[in-house]
Amino acid sequence: MVVRERLAAMVATASDGAVTAKEALAATVPLSALGVTSLAQMRLIDAVETEFGVEIDLSGEGFDLLDDLDALERHIASSGRSGS
Secondary structure (H helix, E strand, C coil): CCHHHHHHHHHHHHCCCCCCHHHHHHCCCCHHHHCCCHHHHHHHHHHHHHHHCCCCCCCCCHHHHCCCHHHHHHHHHHCCCCCC
16 A cells, blocks of 8 residues: 555544545545544554654644645655555
């Protein structure tokens, strides 16, 4: 599974299905506008950090990363991680 698709599946899991993987992949608005709550964002951080071994720094651009699959995928790629 490519990173972007895995991230979309993680969004669906973190949001308990409120946002599906398909919706996350097709999003043209921030994920929070689709219904990804702050609790879902915290779950997503845990999942991404565990699976990809990257840190999401919430004092910096972290919250912006959590609202955009493309930005999150770039962050993982720039860290040199491709996942398990």
